[in-house]
Amino acid sequence: MSPRPNGFARALRRFRDSAAFAILVSSIAGVIGTTAVSVAAAHGAQLPRPRWSADERTMLKSLSLTSLQPLAPDPSNRFGDDPRAAALGRELFFDTRLSGNGKVSCATCHVPAQDLQDGTPLAHGVGTTARRTMPIAGTAHNSWFFWDGRTDSQWAQALGPLESAVEHGGTRAQYAHVIAKHYRGEYEDVFGALPSLVQVPRNAGPVADNAARGAWQRLPSTQRDEISRVYANIGKAIAAFERRIELAPSRFDRYVDTELAGRPHDSTDVLSSNEEAGLRLFIGKANCVNCHNGPLFTDNHFHNTGVPKSKLELPVDSGRALGVRQAVAGEFNCASRYSDAKPDDCEELTFAVTEGDELVRAYKTPSLRSVAARAPYMHAGQFASLNEVLSHYNRAPAAPFGKSELRPLHLSPTELSQLAAFLQLLTTPIATPKGWLEQPSTHVNGDKGHVNNY
Amino acid sequence: MQSIRRTYQLGILAAVMLATGCMMFARPPKDLDYSRTRLSAAGAYRATIRPQGDTIPQGKLHRWVLHLEAPNGTPIDGCQITVDGGMPQHGHGLPTKPKVTRDLGNGDHLVDGMKFNMGGWWVVKFRIATATGSDSVVFNLKL
Numbered sequence A: 001m002s003p004r005p006n007g008f009a010r011a012l013r014r015f016r017d018s019a020a021f022a023i024l025v026s027s028i029a030g031v032i033g034t035t036a037v038s039v040a041a042a043h044g045a046q047l048p049r050p051r052w053s054a055d056e057r058t059m060l061k062s063l064s065l066t067s068l069q070p071l072a073p074d075p076s077n078r079f080g081d082d083p084r085a086a087a088l089g090r091e092l093f094f095d096t097r098l099s100g101n102g103k104v105s106c107a108t109c110h111v112p113a114q115d116l117q118d119g120t121p122l123a124h125g126v127g128t129t130a131r132r133t134m135p136i137a138g139t140a141h142n143s144w145f146f147w148d149g150r151t152d153s154q155w156a157q158a159l160g161p162l163e164s165a166v167e168h169g170g171t172r173a174q175y176a177h178v179i180a181k182h183y184r185g186e187y188e189d190v191f192g193a194l195p196s197l198v199q200v201p202r203n204a205g206p207v208a209d210n211a212a213r214g215a216w217q218r219l220p221s222t223q224r225d226e227i228s229r230v231y232a233n234i235g236k237a238i239a240a241f242e243r244r245i246e247l248a249p250s251r252f253d254r255y256v257d258t259e260l261a262g263r264p265h266d267s268t269d270v271l272s273s274n275e276e277a278g279l280r281l282f283i284g285k286a287n288c289v290n291c292h293n294g295p296l297f298t299d300n301h302f303h304n305t306g307v308p309k310s311k312l313e314l315p316v317d318s319g320r321a322l323g324v325r326q327a328v329a330g331e332f333n334c335a336s337r338y339s340d341a342k343p344d345d346c347e348e349l350t351f352a353v354t355e356g357d358e359l360v361r362a363y364k365t366p367s368l369r370s371v372a373a374r375a376p377y378m379h380a381g382q383f384a385s386l387n388e389v390l391s392h393y394n395r396a397p398a399a400p401f402g403k404s405e406l407r408p409l410h411l412s413p414t415e416l417s418q419l420a421a422f423l424q425l426l427t428t429p430i431a432t433p434k435g436w437l438e439q440p441s442t443h444v445n446g447d448k449g450h451v452n453n454y
Numbered sequence B: 001m002q003s004i005r006r007t008y009q010l011g012i013l014a015a016v017m018l019a020t021g022c023m024m025f026a027r028p029p030k031d032l033d034y035s036r037t038r039l040s041a042a043g044a045y046r047a048t049i050r051p052q053g054d055t056i057p058q059g060k061l062h063r064w065v066l067h068l069e070a071p072n073g074t075p076i077d078g079c080q081i082t083v084d085g086g087m088p089q090h091g092h093g094l095p096t097k098p099k100v101t102r103d104l105g106n107g108d109h110l111v112d113g114m115k116f117n118m119g120g121w122w123v124v125k126f127r128i129a130t131a132t133g134s135d136s137v138v139f140n141l142k143l
Ligand SMILES: [Cu+2]
Pocket: A290, B087, B090, B092, B118, B120
């Protein structure tokens, strides 16, 4: 045996007997002990209740933008995915020459910087509309358009405001002349030769204005049909433009995707406890998902939710009850001669409910994407804030006429503020090709120079 | 074999329904019969629904095949069928007006235009009229 281990062993023995050893051992045990206790405590807090149950996870997934199906072709518009049609549609969307007074374009009310709406209860074109402007992004996924669903395609929708006396206030003959003069090349590339418009008066169309309507009725029916076809193609080009205005993930979508993937949240997708509680209410006892469901937060259907009449004196608004009749009779509907669809393709129209009390004062469930940023709310901007909206749902008052589907929720003020916090998460960026929503510079001086900025 | 498979599918369906049953605020009555094969009210027909793709989608137009036979198993064709339904707890009807668009023969009838726009308990009712009289059958669904 060498002296060193002996010396070492002796030293060790001495140390073991010392007070210092006792203190060291107890403090190590203490560290291990508290660590063990705190690990157990953390597990105790997290293990018994995972944040979301399996059903809730299914529900969350159904609301995420990742559940949005790729945009299906519109069988009624065979130009819907033609980039040349979309480029033409983009110019038309911003062109104020498509109006009775030369001052109104689609972008007058669907303002690119404001989520393609105008933030006011009733819209102002040539006159004042009876309803609130609706946002456009993602609407190509819808089956019905307008608050009352009175058209069944995006291209037929676009033809409504163009001939409305209070919106663009012009006529289809006027618009055909604008196309012939300023867009002949682009139009003919996509849709084929324009008809001759030599005999066609400047203003003619089946509109409210007596002179223009008279002029329209005096045109031979073949010529009326040719002009209406140009008019339908204007709608198809605008729809092709709108189909490229899609949605990009919101904080809510990022939260869901991270949560479902089991990844840790970071500052861009974490929810506060209030926001989480609001989400829980939204899919739970507040019943919001009954109607605001799917990745666009709409069931694409119509409900009477007891929204009061507009404060302004307006004609009686019966909502879907009238809207569905207009859709079925629509000159440009899916089953019309201007549609590219086969009769079998028009299922929404074929199987639409056309009568019954439920349609009275029923309106389309609006998407809630970006809702927090676009007060006022409801079909005529009846509510100025989300707080007013939520207090309406909480009380569920009787409808001015027809029957409301809502029942009072009896939520506390805290719960209502949690719902409001949740709705803020749905602010959703718009996704488009580059520069898509910028005013085209091709017709700033009324005449078409040749600039291609897309 | 066929019927064993059907029982098996119904078992799975029932399990899925139990699992999702707690999702909605208002729960449907506990003792609902969700079978896809049911006897009509007056016992004149045995009806079976076969939704296209087997699982019933939410928010999408789709088709069903309705199979009708007499209690003795004879397929029933050439009848007038109307479709109706809704959500008893929400007090509203179907969002569409489905129709029987084709007789496929052998007791099979194509039901077109089915759509369910929200989750929860739905009922779908078929009224079946033949020369010998009319009867109806109701199915419960859980979405
Ligand atoms: Cu319902």
